[in-house]
Amino acid sequence: MGSEGDSNVLTMGTLNPNVIEIRFGLESPVFGRFNDLVNExxxxxxKPFTKIINLSVGDTHKLGLKPITFLRQVLALCAYPELLKSGDFPEDVKARAEKILKACGKGIGSYTDPWGLKEVREDVARYIAERDGYPSDYRDIGLTSGAAGAARQVMSLLMTGKDTVKRTGLMIPVPQYPLYSATTSEFGGYTIPYYLEEGTNWSLDIMELERAIAEAKPHCIPRAIVVINPGNPTSSVLTKDEIKEIIKFAHRHRLFLMADEVYQHNVWADGAEFVSFKKTLMEMGPPYTQMQLASFMSASKGFMGECGLRAGYFEIINIPPDVKAEITKSLFVKQCAPSTGQAVMDCVVNPPKPGDASYNQFIQEKTFVISDLKKKSKVxxxxxxSVEGITCPxxxxxxxxxxxxxxxEKALQAAEKAGLIPDDFxxxxxxxxxxxxxxxxYCFRQKPGTFHFRMTILPQxxxxxxxxxxxxxxQTNFMAKYE
Amino acid sequence: MGSEGDSNVLTMGTLNPNVIEIRFGLESPVFGRFNDLVNExxxxxxKPFTKIINLSVGDTHKLGLKPITFLRQVLALCAYPELLKSGDFPEDVKARAEKILKACGKGIGSYTDPWGLKEVREDVARYIAERDGYPSDYRDIGLTSGAAGAARQVMSLLMTGKDTVKRTGLMIPVPQYPLYSATTSEFGGYTIPYYLEEGTNWSLDIMELERAIAEAKPHCIPRAIVVINPGNPTSSVLTKDEIKEIIKFAHRHRLFLMADEVYQHNVWADGAEFVSFKKTLMEMGPPYTQMQLASFMSASKGFMGECGLRAGYFEIINIPPDVKAEITKSLFVKQCAPSTGQAVMDCVVNPPKPGDASYNQFIQEKTFVISDLKKKSKVxxxxxxSVEGITCPxxxxxxxxxxxxxxxEKALQAAEKAGLIPDDFxxxxxxxxxxxxxxxxYCFRQKPGTFHFRMTILPQxxxxxxxxxxxxxxQTNFMAKYE
Structure with a gap:
């Protein structure tokens, strides 16, 4: 035998080229620098400071907010049903755990339906129907491993190959949480970036959508548009009129609508309100009501912040039965979402009601998180x-x-001299x-010539x-040094 | 607007063709018939019977076996750490939950490292090292959503596109649990079937592997071989000599080894013993020790049967650092495996030791499941x-x-007349x-002209x-009718 590398099948030369093409922000050296710093x-x-504050991730619990008791108590009882005999848990917690255990058949150790437990999907559908004032069918709901799992599932359906002029184009906002562009790369699709307008609080301009799709058409078949509302990283909240315009645009171009609505509980600005794409589409009436739409939701954000439990769902509407059977098949191959996450999602969409034993504590905890974050958003x-050289809508x-x-100019030169992208510098x-x-x-993409950083508002x-x-x-020192 | 279908983007005509190509056994009408029957x-x-017995799925708990107490107690404490104050849990359960909570930082609600919690991966590495007598490095371990998640992750790395003569070929046993062929289809790869030898207890013949790879070469670049040991659906257990021959074959053809070893705790036959591919490869010495290998494990099988929790891992060895960085990136896009599953996997690979408070109960429960299944395998x-017309190794x-x-012949004619595949009939x-x-x-593939059914041995x-x-x-009536 020859050299060490001889038996390597998997090298950078043979690795799936789609994987190599993925950009998830991790190419920034700041992540490695952070790890080094922690080790040092x-x-x-x-070091010239006493503590590190990690503002890089939207991880509610890691940054100090507490989990919601109701949700964790239900999870504990599902995990260890012996606790149902204990006197230490409120009746509604026990009832909910019993409902979920019954739905599982023989407990959370069994596979569920690949779409998820019917009873949880029914609760999700009821939640959506109450939120929107329009019916939702549990057979349109799939429970997933977080919203990332939901987005991957739906995006994979739309892909039609890479090595052909017929590949799928997905319209993706810039800036954007990079899940969508990364997954598009991984699945061999074509990213069609459309720019949000920073000057008007990251609003969405239809002319920009038209420009983006026109430019992309020689390279792909545009099939879908992704909208993140409320926005990540932009923090903007779309108005109903804006949503209507997007829906009309999607209809005009026969695009599948993908609405990332994971921050639906996180709305802070006075006068701002979360309105779902589904509700807007229903209000608009035919022909829009017949459009295909997927909405993604997660238990990782909102007031619950249960990132580690990997709970999410998609609602997907106006899908023909034959396509739905294909979705079922593709879900079966991956197996069901974790039963634990399904249990928690049930608590999120169907929380304690007035009169329930857990209601007061639940409302108190939820209100605390929401009002705390609202305060922080303003702070x-x-x-x-108020800081010179920084602006933030x-x-x-x-x-x-x-x-x-x-x-x-001096700062840009210093960055160049250091061999760094200006934002990295x-x-x-x-x-x-x-x-x-x-x-x-730039990890979220941005207009060329503009520079930003993203920070979370979550810490205590x-x-x-x-x-x-x-x-x-x-910033003051930086400005003085490079003025 | 015109007819209803006008706004449909996603139809059978535009759906990802790889999804359409997936075969997961679900094309058999028996699944629909079963659902109808339950509803009826x-x-x-x-009906001419009093109860339905579902022998179709390897779902330990659904079929009546109980979860392992230690594991569920740890999970409950991780979910609701207030229980750590309770006097109702053994000390080792509390210590384990505290260890996992500490590893999480601020509890199971936080994202973990995309490879999984370091402390759990260290426990996995220790488990493997003790099992095999050769070192294992936690940096080679990735915690996943079941073994399906592990296999998908590794398989995706090996794919090099569909619409090219350079597409990846994966050697896959026949019969096989259809995860591997289905995922190969989904990822646009080429399935290279190799037949196991039913006459010699589904043994693996190297000449057959040579035949399969030679026939496939005009259609793809063979890059990997999948072996399921112990086998599903075949229930065979490979000997060390057989594994050595497979490793030599893979080395000769520069194939990546994928060892599905999820049934490593489920070995029943006298004289049979589980030997891992990694151990065998290490024993063989250079150049085999430098081969790339991934092994998949799950908490869904064994004595634990925790299918719903979606806990699994892969160990992947001899991967160059640049490729590993790409794996990290692709794991980040999907986000971590559920923290709950990670906690449970820790209990599986690091169970109570003699002297621990939970040890006796743990051993009793584990031994019960294992000896119960051993008994059933023989029954x-x-x-x-003993049934005429049926044989089973x-x-x-x-x-x-x-x-x-x-x-x-008469039965085959009756099947044809009914428009059914003989096994379906x-x-x-x-x-x-x-x-x-x-x-x-046929849902697992089989040699043309042979017919089988798979049943699980799990029920009470x-x-x-x-x-x-x-x-x-x-069967007696069937034989009489169609003799």
């Missing part, structure tokens, strides 16, 4: 806008600020000098204010 | 072989009998006349004996 501090290296955007929804940094400098970890704007107020002060101090 | 009985339709194969491992049905007749639900052999003994008696009665 653990091994006693002195963060007010603060950021009002944080209308979601869990992030996507702040623009206005870099001087900024975020790495910020991290190394202050311990504040934010994500460079004390940490958040500390981080903002550090950021201001850094 | 619920609505009071009279089922002895019984099936010894059930050496796994949870199934894959029984051959010897159909007369048999299994549907069996279902409708007795309520016994088995899966036709009483139900199992009832089902076997019904089957015998049916």
């Amino acid at each position: 501090i653990e091994s006693g290296v002195e 963060v955007s007010d603060f950021l806008n 009002e944080i209308s929804g979601s869990m992030y600020a996507f702040a623009r940094i206005h870099l001087s 900024y975020c790495i400098s910020l991290l190394e000098q202050t311990g504040i970890f934010t994500v460079p704007g 107020m004390e940490d958040l204010l500390y981080a903002l002060e550090k950021l201001k101090e850094f | 009985i619920e609505s009071g339709v009279e 089922v194969s002895d019984f099936l072989n 010894e059930i050496s491992g796994s949870m199934y009998a894959f029984a051959r049905i010897h159909l007369s 048999y299994c549907i007749s069996l279902l409708e006349q007795t309520g016994i639900f088995t899966v036709p052999g 003994m009483e139900d199992l004996l009832y089902a076997l008696e019904k089957l015998k009665e049916f």
Whole structure:
């Protein structure tokens, strides 16, 4: 035998080229720098700051918010039904766990239907119907491993191959949480970026959609448009009129609508309101009511923040029965979503009602999280806008600020000299000098020549204010150095 | 607007053709017939039997075996850490839950590393090292949503496109649990079937592997071989010598080894023993030790049977660092496996030790399941072989009998007249006349001209004996009718 590499089948040369093409923001050196920093501090290296604040991820619990008791109690009883005999759990918790266990047949250790437990899907459908005022059919609901699982499932249906001029184009907002562009790459599709308008609070302009689709047509068959509402990373909340215009656009171009609505509980700005694509489409009447639409929801965001449990769902409407049978088949191959996540999703869409034993505690906990985040959304955007050289639209929804940094010519030259993309140069400098970890704007894509960072508003107020002060101090020095 | 279909983007005509090509056994009408039957009985339709026994799925809990207490107690405490204060849980359960919660940082609601919690992966690596007597590195372990998630992750790396002569070929056993062929279709790869030898207890013949790969070469680049050991549906257990021959074959043809070892705890035949591919490869020494190999494991099988929790792992060895970085990226896009499943996997690979408070109960429960299944494996194969017209090799491992049905010319004609594949004709007749639900052999692929059904050995003994008696009665009548 020859050299070591001889028996390697899997090398960069043979690896699935779609995997290589994936961009998920991780190409930024800031992530590696953060890991190094954590290790350095653990091994006693002195730093010019006392603590690291990780503002890079929308992970509610990691940043200090508490799980909702009702939901975790139900999960514990489902996991270990012996606890049903205990006197320590409220009656509604026991009743809910019993309902889910009954739906499972012989407990959460069994496979569920590949679409998920019928009883949970019925609760999801009731939640949607109550939210929108229009019916929802449980047979249109699929329970998944988070919204990422939901989006992957729906996106995979739309793909028609890579090595052909017939490949599928997906319209994807810029900036965007990179799930959609990354998955499009992985599945061999073509990303059609459309730019949101920063100057008007990241609003969506139909002329820009028209430009984007016209430019893409020589390269693909545009088949779908993804909208994230409330926006990630933009934090904007679409108005009903904006949604109507998008629906008309999608109808005009025969596009499948994909509405990422995972932040539907996270709306902060006065006057802003979450309106679902499904509701809007129903209000518009025929022919729009016949359009195909998938909406994605998650238990990872909202007031629950259960990222680790991997609970999500899709609602997919106006799908012909033959296509639905194909969806069933493709779900079977992957097996069901975790039963634990399904149980938790049931609690999210069907929380305790007034009069239930858990109701008061549930409302108290939920209200605390929501009002806490609302407060933080204002604190963060007010603060950021008070810092010279940084602008940030009002944080209308979601869990992030996507702040623009206005870099001087001198700063851009310094970045170039350091061999770094300007946002990386900024975020790495910020991290190394202050311990504040934010994500460079280009990880979410942005208009060429503009630079941003994304930070989450989730940390506890004390940490958040500390981080903002550090950021201001850094920015002041940065401006002075590169003025 | 015109007719209803006008706004449909997603139709059978535009659906991802790879999805349409998936075959997962569900094309058999027996599944629909089973659902109809359940509905008919619920609505009071009279049937010539009193109960339905579903022998179609390897779902341990659904068929009456109990979950392992230790594992569920740990899960309950992780879900609701308030229970750590309770006096009702053994100390080792509390310690384990505390260890997992600490690994999570702020509880199971947080995202974990995309490869899974380091501490759980370390426990997996220790388990493998102890099992094999060779080191295992936690950085080679990825925690996944069941073994299906593990197999999908690894298979996706190997795919190089469909619409090209360079597409990836995967060697896949026949018969096989259809995950591998279905996922190959979904990912646009090329399935290279190799036949196991029924006459010698489904053994694996190297000449057959050579034939299969030679025939496939004009159609694809063969890059990997999948082996399921212990076998599903075949229930065979490979000897170390057989594994050595497969490894040599894979080395000769530069194939990536994929070892589905989810039934490693389910070995029944006297003298049979589970030996891992990794151990064998290590024993063989260079150059084999440098081969790339992935092994898949699951919490859904074994003595635990936790199908619904979606817990699995892969171990992947000899992967260059640049490729590993690509794996990390592709795992990030999907997000982590459920934290609940990760917690349970930790209990599976690191169960209570002698002296631990839970040890006695754990061993008692585990031993019960294992000895119960061992007993059933013998009952089922002895019984099936006693029935005229049915043969079934010894059930050496796994949870199934894959029984051959010897159909007369008259029976084949009757099937043709009914417009059914012969195995479907048999299994549907069996279902409708007795309520016994088995899966036709062709769902797993089989040698042309041979016919089988798969049944699980999992039901409680009483139900199992009832089902076997019904089957015998049916077979006797069937033989008489079509002699």
